[in-house]
Amino acid sequence: MSRVGIASLVSIRGDGSLDERELVRAVVGRAIAASGVTRAQIGATVSASNDLVVGMPFSFVGPLDVIGAWPPISESHVETDGIFALWEAWLRLTIGDLDAALVYAFGRGSAGDQGKVSALALDPILTAPLAPDASVLERLQLQAAADAGVLDAVDVPTGPSPPAVDGAVAMVLVREPLRARAWITGFDQRIDHASVGWRDLVGLPHVRAAGGGAGMGAAERIVLSAPWIGQAALVADALGAPRRAVRLLDGPVAPMAAGLDAVGAALRWIDDGARVVGVIGSAGPALQHVAALTLEAP
Amino acid sequence: MKRPVAVVGVGRTRCAARRDDVSILGLVREAVDAALLDAGLDHDDIDAVVLGKAPDTFEGVLQPELMLADALGAAGKPVLRVHTAGSVGGSAAVVGTTLVASGRFQRVLVVAFEKQSESNAMWALSPRYPFSPPALAGAGGYFAPIIRAYQQRTGAPADTGLHVVCKDRANGARNPLAHVREVPTLDEAARSPMLWDPVRYVETCPSSDGACAVILASEPGDAPAWVRGAAVRSEPVIFAGRDEITPAAAFACARAVYAEAGVTDPKRQIDVAELYVPFSWYEPMWLEACGLADPGVGWRPVVEGVTAMGGALPVNPSGGVLCSNPIGASGLFRFAEAALQVRGRAGPAQVDGARTALGHAYGGGSQFFAMWVVGADRP
Numbered sequence: 099m100s101r102v103g104i105a106s107l108v109s110i111r112g113d114g115s116l117d118e119r120e121l122v123r124a125v126v127g128r129a130i131a132a133s134g135v136t137r138a139q140i141g142a143t144v145s146a147s148n149d150l151v152v153g154m155p156f157s158f159v160g161p162l163d164v165i166g167a168w169p170p171i172s173e174s175h176v177e178t179d180g181i182f183a184l185w186e187a188w189l190r191l192t193i194g195d196l197d198a199a200l201v202y203a204f205g206r207g208s209a210g211d212q213g214k215v216s217a218l219a220l221d222p223i224l225t226a227p228l229a230p231d232a233s234v235l236e237r238l239q240l241q242a243a244a245d246a247g248v249l250d251a252v253d254v255p256t257g258p259s260p261p262a263v264d265g266a267v268a269m270v271l272v273r274e275p276l277r278a279r280a281w282i283t284g285f286d287q288r289i290d291h292a293s294v295g296w297r298d299l300v301g302l303p304h305v306r307a308a309g310g311g312a313g314m315g316a317a318e319r320i321v322l323s324a325p326w327i328g329q330a331a332l333v334a335d336a337l338g339a340p341r342r343a344v345r346l347l348d349g350p351v352a353p354m355a356a357g358l359d360a361v362g363a364a365l366r367w368i369d370d371g372a373r374v375v376g377v378i379g380s381a382g383p384a385l386q387h388v389a390a391l392t393l394e395a396p
Numbered sequence: 397m398k399r400p401v402a403v404v405g406v407g408r409t410r411c412a413a414r415r416d417d418v419s420i421l422g423l424v425r426e427a428v429d430a431a432l433l434d435a436g437l438d439h440d441d442i443d444a445v446v447l448g449k450a451p452d453t454f455e456g457v458l459q460p461e462l463m464l465a466d467a468l469g470a471a472g473k474p475v476l477r478v479h480t481a482g483s484v485g486g487s488a489a490v491v492g493t494t495l496v497a498s499g500r501f502q503r504v505l506v507v508a509f510e511k512q513s514e515s516n517a518m519w520a521l522s523p524r525y526p527f528s529p530p531a532l533a534g535a536g537g538y539f540a541p542i543i544r545a546y547q548q549r550t551g552a553p554a555d556t557g558l559h560v561v562c563k564d565r566a567n568g569a570r571n572p573l574a575h576v577r578e579v580p581t582l583d584e585a586a587r588s589p590m591l592w593d594p595v596r597y598v599e600t601c602p603s604s605d606g607a608c609a610v611i612l613a614s615e616p617g618d619a620p621a622w623v624r625g626a627a628v629r630s631e632p633v634i635f636a637g638r639d640e641i642t643p644a645a646a647f648a649c650a651r652a653v654y655a656e657a658g659v660t661d662p663k664r665q666i667d668v669a670e671l672y673v674p675f676s677w678y679e680p681m682w683l684e685a686c687g688l689a690d691p692g693v694g695w696r697p698v699v700e701g702v703t704a705m706g707g708a709l710p711v712n713p714s715g716g717v718l719c720s721n722p723i724g725a726s727g728l729f730r731f732a733e734a735a736l737q738v739r740g741r742a743g744p745a746q747v748d749g750a751r752t753a754l755g756h757a758y759g760g761g762s763q764f765f766a767m768w769v770v771g772a773d774r775p
Contacts, residue, residue, distance in 0.1 A: 170645035
């Protein structure tokens with residue numbers, strides 16, 4: 099089976115003045131141009147965004163107008179973080195009948211109070227009415243880790259959540275013999291139980307399973323798309339990696355585009371000489387749904 | 397290489413305007429349990445789950461795969477949440493097919509649901525775009541001008557749509573799971589209030605609560621429906637070069653799925669079709685796009701009864717979207733009903749001797765298409 103790799107990745111942050119069409123248009127053309135493949139070679143497109151984040155239903159429809167979907171393209175869309183769109187596109191390419199795939203993700207954190215939006219992910223009868231946003235559950239996660247002696251009390255955040263900004267990321271995946279910036283050597287993803295009370299918030303067995311499935315043990319460094327530094331330590335422990343090996347994705351992130359920005363950070367490590375790196379993308383509160391991606395230098 | 401993929405289990409819930417007897421979780425679990433029972437499998441046998449549904453704004457639950465992780469039996473497994481507007485149930489089945497075809501998963505559970513009674517879908521279907529007039533008329537307001545243009549272009553008889561709805565309702569009346577089961581006469585249908593000229597109330601799909609689940613596997617069970625071809629195609633919504641009456645993506649999707657399935661003469665080779673027809677006139681339009689009728693005369697098989705039960709090409713023996721429309725699940729219902737036909741398990745909807753069936757879904761502004769061809773014979 100020929101390998102699948104990442105040929106290009108382009109990311110943009112918006113300042114609130116660009117809508118989702120403009121954000122996506124700013125990255126897709128450049129990602130294709132930088133990939134070395136032609137539009138005709140792109141046999142599948144997978145996009146990612148979320149309607150409640152943007153505050154508008156069918157928010158993925160407008161961006162389809164600006165990516166050159168003519169003649170009609172083979173395209174599908176995930177309503178979650180872009181790392182899962184990448185997973186779908188990677189699986190599609192491993193079948194071996196397509197040369198390349200386009201993946202893009204966008205989110206406009208400025209479109210609303212993303213903390214309030216995050217609370218809508220909970221059970222609408224039992225827990226959502228209490229409106230604990232994701233950061234509340236994540237502080238509980240880190241407090242539980244501190245209580246268990248896994249983290250220090252100072253690792254439990256007391257400040258505000260990191261701000262959510264606007265952004266979009268586009269990337270082109272290719273299959274050998276096309277040239278890649280990095281090859282995907284493993285990719286797995288797992289979801290954890292719905293109820294916070296049922297989850298092992300400290301041990302994160304689903305992170306361990308995803309990392310194992312992705313063969314992440316060989317990674318020299320791992321970038322985590324999640325808001326809190328304490329979560330990086332828990333992820334490192336779950337993966338069996340040294341804590342210093344797991345870094346939090348730097349800077350403000352755009353909802354739904356964050357996972358692909360983490361891939362971008364991992365690609366820069368490879369450009370700088372790293373051999374094997376890992377990415378952990380996440381969706382939902384307290385790392386409920388995670389994807390683990392292992393990349394190898396060409 | 398693509399590994400062969402078979403449908404080995406199907407689960408469908410009863411559809412209704414309000415399923416007050418179940419929560420969203422209960423509704424989803426009802427479909428999942430039925431599919432597992434049908435396949436003779438348990439949750440432990442499932443390797444990955446694909447969840448399809450239309451906008452999160454319909455129920456107001458953000459990324460419902462998160463709160464449904466246990467209802468889906470997905471905890472500890474890979475999950476993918478798909479959203480491609482009305483076509484999403486079909487797109488989810490196509491993505492599930494990819495997962496099994498990749499060789500990485502033996503059995504994949506594909507689930508789609510909508511519980512429209514949880515909120516106001518009319519609001520969710522009337523987005524306000526910046527610098528654009530709000531389309532506060534719902535989906536019917538969007539599609540009515542396209543249907544008028546089809547009438548003008550083809551000269552189709554004005555009662556074509558009424559024939560479709562009378563036929564689909566007669567089929568739905570035999571389907572114990574269908575939401576709307578009253579059967580109007582052609583005269584009664586013709587007196588139905590005009591909602592969006594030329595679409596009458598009776599020619600419009602209901603808003604339903606319902607869920608559907610399909611289990612895809614690399615190993616056939618007792619009664620497999622083999623996925624002979626599966627494809628999705630999308631095109632822009634605002635683009636001067638497109639024709640919304642005959643969307644290029646609809647034709648491209650049909651070409652792709654038939655090429656994979658080895659279907660060269662769909663009119664003869666497709667025994668039964670489940671087409672996504674939320675407004676009656678979309679049956680003749682999609683018959684043409686799917687190569688099941690010649691261009692411009694898709695209305696002819698409709699008024700001649702070819703697409704009725706007992707006709708040469710029954711369309712929507714289940715009653716279709718005109719009888720049950722849990723939007724995000726409607727596409728998967730079409731795909732599932734097609735699979736049931738070639739498995740010989742379609743119950744009162746069964747078309748005698750069905751060996752090859754088409755499942756079809758569309759969404760957005762007639763711009764997202766998903767199709768599969770399923771067959772009783774191994775590819």
